[in-house]
Amino acid sequence: MPDIKVLIAGANPVMRLRLVKAVQSSSGMQVIAEATDLPETYTRAEALEPNVVLVARDLTMLPEFSLMISLFRALNCCWMVVDHRANAGGPGESGVPPLDTSQPQAEICRRIVEASHLVQKPLTGLVRPALGSVPMRAGKIILMGSSTGGVDALLAVLSQLPPDCPPIALVQHTGQGFTESLIRLLARRCLVKVEAAVNGMELRPGHVCVAAGAPGHLRLIPGPSVRASLEPGPLISGHLPSVDALFRSAVPLAAQVVAVLLTGMGRDGAEGLLELRQAGAVTIGQNEATSVVYGMPRAAWELGAVQHQVGLGDVALTILRACADQSEERRMGA
Incomplete structure (x- = not known):
C-alpha cells in the first residue's frame, strides 16, 4: 500500500517540526512538503496532490482559505486543523476534529491515517453544458x-x-x-x-x-x-x-x-x-x-x-x- 502523502502548513517552525517527527515515526506515511503561508500551501498542494494536509489554525482563519478548501475538494484530499491546545474543539468545516500537537506521536499518526480514509465532498467536474450546443445572440x-x-x-x-x-x-x-x-x-x-x-x-x-x-x-x-x-x-x-x-x-x-x-x-x-x-x-x-x-x-x-x-x-x-x-x-x- 502506498505511503500516505502529508503536507504540513503553518508559520510556526516548532509546530511543523513536531508534526514532521511524528509522521517520520510511522513507516506508512511521508511528509512530501512544508509550507509557511497560504499561497505556498496552494502551490505545493496543487503540484504534489497530498492525501492529507495539516493546516495551522491561524491559516484557516484567513478569508483566502475558502480557495484552499475548493482546491482540497478538487484534489479529493482531506485537511485537518492543527492546534496546540488540548480539546481544541469538535469537527469544523473539514469534518475532522482538530489535531492536537500535544498528543503522543502514535496518536497523531493514528489520526492522520484515519483522515486519509475519508472521502471529501467533490467539486463538480467537467460536466455537460446546461443547454448543450445552443446558438447565442451576437454581442452578449x-x-x-x-x-x-x-x-x-x-x-x-x-x-x-x-x-x-x-x-x-x-x-x-x-x-x-x-x-x-x-x-x-x-x-x-x-x-x-x-x-x-x-x-x-x-x-x-x-x-x-x-x-x-x-x-x-x-x-x-x-x-x-x-x-x-x-x-x-x-x-x-x-x-x-x-x-x-x-x-x-x-x-x-x-x-x-x-x-x-x-x-x-x-x-x-x-x-x-x-x-x-x-x-x-x-x-x-x-x-x-x-x-x-x-x-x-x-x-x-x-x-x-x-x-x-x-x-x-x-x-x-x-x-x-x-x-x-x-x-x-x-x-x-x-
Whole structure:
C-alpha cells in the first residue's frame, strides 16, 4: 500500500517540526512538503496532490482559505486543523476534529491515517453544458461578482457553460497573490478558457476575464470590440477590485449584458446591479437557500436589482437562456 502523502502548513517552525517527527515515526506515511503561508500551501498542494494536509489554525482563519478548501475538494484530499491546545474543539468545516500537537506521536499518526480514509465532498467536474450546443445572440456579455463562498459557486456555474459561450468578466473578492491560483482551479473544471484580467484585453467568446486580488478595478471599455481595463483607485463598496465598479462600467452596454451576483458578505455589486437592470440588462441573483453568505444577493434583491432569483444549480441555465438566440427561446421555454 502506498505511503500516505502529508503536507504540513503553518508559520510556526516548532509546530511543523513536531508534526514532521511524528509522521517520520510511522513507516506508512511521508511528509512530501512544508509550507509557511497560504499561497505556498496552494502551490505545493496543487503540484504534489497530498492525501492529507495539516493546516495551522491561524491559516484557516484567513478569508483566502475558502480557495484552499475548493482546491482540497478538487484534489479529493482531506485537511485537518492543527492546534496546540488540548480539546481544541469538535469537527469544523473539514469534518475532522482538530489535531492536537500535544498528543503522543502514535496518536497523531493514528489520526492522520484515519483522515486519509475519508472521502471529501467533490467539486463538480467537467460536466455537460446546461443547454448543450445552443446558438447565442451576437454581442452578449456575461458579468459576474462573488465573495464569501464564491469560488465553489463560480465553479458550479462556469463548469456548466459551453466553450463557445459569450465572453465573461468577473470579480471575486480574495487576497492579493491568489489570482493565478484561482485561475488554475477554475481552468481545471471549466470548458471555457480562464485568464487574468489585463489592460486592453479583448473580451472574446469562450473566455473568462478574472479580477481577483488585482491591483485595480476591472472595468469594461465599449468599442467595436469590448475591452477590459484595470484601473488603480480607492476602495469602492469596500473592495478593490469591486463588483460595483465592474457593473457600473457596463451600464452603457446594458442591452448586451447578463449580470450575475453570487454569494458574498456585504453589499458590493448591489447598487451596480440595480443600475444595470434600470438600463435594460438581464440581472440574476443567487437565492438565500444556496448562498454560503446571503449578503450581496440579499442587498441586491431588496433594492429591486434582481430580475431572476434562482438557486445555484439553476444560475448557468438562466444565463444561457438570457443569452440564447431569440429563435431558440420558445424551444427553451423562456
